Amino acid sequence: MLAGVSTVPAPVLVLLSAPTENEPLDGTGFAPADPTVPHLDVNDLGAVRGDGIFETIGVMDGRPQALDAHLLRFARSAAQLDLPAPRLDVWRAAVLAAIETARTAGTLGPEVGVKTVLTRGVEGTGVATGWVRLAPAPDLDASRRDGVRVLTLDRGFPADVAQRAPWLLQGAKTLSYAVNMAALRYAHGHDADDVIFVSADGAVLEGPTANVLARIGDEVVTPPTDQAILPGTTQARAFDFFAGRGLRTVERRLEAAELAGADGLWLTSSVRLVVPVRILDGVACAVDVELTRGLLAHLRAVTD
Amino acid sequence: MLAGVSTVPAPVLVLLSAPTENEPLDGTGFAPADPTVPHLDVNDLGAVRGDGIFETIGVMDGRPQALDAHLLRFARSAAQLDLPAPRLDVWRAAVLAAIETARTAGTLGPEVGVKTVLTRGVEGTGVATGWVRLAPAPDLDASRRDGVRVLTLDRGFPADVAQRAPWLLQGAKTLSYAVNMAALRYAHGHDADDVIFVSADGAVLEGPTANVLARIGDEVVTPPTDQAILPGTTQARAFDFFAGRGLRTVERRLEAAELAGADGLWLTSSVRLVVPVRILDGVACAVDVELTRGLLAHLRAVTD
Incomplete structure (x- = not known):
């Protein structure tokens, strides 16, 4: 792909090192990552068993809508799947960081979606996988x-x-x-x-x-x-x-x-x-x- | 993880560049890959939508069992999900290559499982993702x-x-x-x-x-x-x-x-x-x- 040719703004990716109470919190518990390279193990239970949860949050004019409601539902979904409790403060900060990253890069459109994903992680490790991904909304007019x-x-x-x-x-x-x-x-x-x-x-x-x-x-x-x-x-x-x-x-x-x-x-x-x-x-x-x-x-x- | 300390044989990973009829076949259509590093995009539809199929094939004393039956069921599953038709000859060769790789490495136990996974690929690309992963069976005695x-x-x-x-x-x-x-x-x-x-x-x-x-x-x-x-x-x-x-x-x-x-x-x-x-x-x-x-x-x- 030629750099600068695409007219669709690049997505923003934030990886969580402490997505749940099971992973120790070191620093903020998240960090930005390059969205153009692979980050998932092929044996992640999210990929091979659909064993994880997500939310999609609308971001209108830079403001995430119903963020609390989404995070609460995220926690309820985690409980239904017997996943460890998500660190909602870390997820919240990661969502805001993704929005801020897009804003700083000048790629934050008037309507974007932010997806939060938590999986049971790579089989046998007991370490959950979590990420936040911001991408432009399709044309919905x-x-x-x-x-x-x-x-x-x-x-x-x-x-x-x-x-x-x-x-x-x-x-x-x-x-x-x-x-x-x-x-x-x-x-x-x-x-x-x-x-x-x-x-x-x-x-x-x-x-x-x-x-x-x-x-x-x-x-x-x-x-x-x-x-x-x-x-x-x-x-x-x-x-x-x-x-x-x-x-x-x-x-x-x-x-x-x-x-x-x-x-x-x-x-x-x-x-x-x-x-x-x-x-x-x-x-x-x-x-x-x-x-x-x-x-x-x-x-x-x-x-x- | 310290090299050489683990007693569980390392898994073997083979990635398919031509998992379905949609991707052009160049060479064998597959290649071995390092199983210890990430290969999946976080936006792969297998990971975010559970949108893909799999088979698990038992390999006893180095011989894959019912490989034809598994590949036929794999193709039927693909059809049910409106996935492009998998190139069964490529999948077959990739399974055999994974077994041969383990054999050569001296890590092929008497009972192992080989998983074949085909996903709809990264959203928006129309390019399917496919891999074969060989791993030891758990103790089943x-x-x-x-x-x-x-x-x-x-x-x-x-x-x-x-x-x-x-x-x-x-x-x-x-x-x-x-x-x-x-x-x-x-x-x-x-x-x-x-x-x-x-x-x-x-x-x-x-x-x-x-x-x-x-x-x-x-x-x-x-x-x-x-x-x-x-x-x-x-x-x-x-x-x-x-x-x-x-x-x-x-x-x-x-x-x-x-x-x-x-x-x-x-x-x-x-x-x-x-x-x-x-x-x-x-x-x-x-x-x-x-x-x-x-x-x-x-x-x-x-x-x-």
Whole structure:
């Protein structure tokens, strides 16, 4: 690759030497690293077993959004996988350092994503692997404005599986995302852009990388987090917006059959923020352009 | 680490430059690499999405077992994940080269495992990542002789999920093994060594890293491979053994309720070969020591 030819800003990488309470803390516990060379052992359990966790944090105009909420969810995912407790202060500092590095280099765009990854480390060592990687967000203007085409796909599990089968890790944000990626590929092969997973017993769950919100009359509904789904950091802030518009916000079981009659349907996530669903299973949906624009502006501007 | 102090033979690593039909083949398509330094990008989709596949091949007295069967299953897994077709001739040569390297170094023990891993590669490049890694097998004498304690755990899915929901990737051997690892940890925390997954509708499926065989009277039964499980390479060879002993071998739906009354229960896998189940859900099982010993000797000796 020729230096200086690429128009995409280089990613920023920070490696953690003390990602969890198990590794001794020496200095800050992190250091910047060259993102263009390999840093992972081929026997890292993150790579060979998908045995680790992650978060993706949206950074808007240089400010990480919902950083506390992301770090808390990161710690909850670690507990679900019996990983040692992440040193959240080190992770926080590493995220801020990655942003600062990009800012100093002049490569910090208005919207970037920062991924935090913690793996169980190289098999047999008992030493966890952790890194933070900042990269530009893809161009999201079209999907935010025009909406996306969505397929509902069976997730195979009943909605209550998380409580009775904790080993299935539903509700943990693990590196084992092959099914999520396969569902997206299936959608792309069937005239759709994204997916809403439905439980075996007909409840709306979540998208492969997003939460689902449906407006039905004067209510905005999202599925409860005891239903094998991730608690959404962006969804929580979207609820603030809708409440401010006088809509009632409700966490309840949402039947897949309710989606077709919804007055608005959105996918929320940390970097994409929000996209309206314009076609569901091949049928056009109600899209409230004004409400969606307001929601996006709220999500884009909020600092917490 | 002090050189020469370790008593465990060093692993052997071979990297593939042409793991699939997508990468141009230049020379052999593989080369040995230093296993003690990092070779993976932190943004490899194998590491951040568990988006890839693997096989583990047992190598007994220097001979890889069921290499053809493993490579065919590898190609089937690739197809299920919409990965480009692996160059099986390159993978085969790379496996043999890893064995030869260990032999030449004098580090090839009587029982080793070779893992083949193919990932979707670094995000955005479209170039797959592939490697072969040879490492000694753990000490298996005790579990092979004395058997293992097993828990049955709910896999959450109905037994027929693979046919109607291909995006769930059941039956593909993916790198997204976090659930398999979590199930094993759950077992270890509950006085057990291993797990047999059961479908939501009560059918025996497979172990996290093994197939299940049950002897019931003069039949040996294993669940059919259309039931969201991996076709077992070792299981197939175990069936040859049982047929030679005059038992009928049957692939059929096996109800979890049948396990308690079985006259013998085994887990088969490529490196461990076979272990008898001696305790199932806290209750002692019938263990046929002589039959197990014969089966182990057959699996250990067979060359194909």
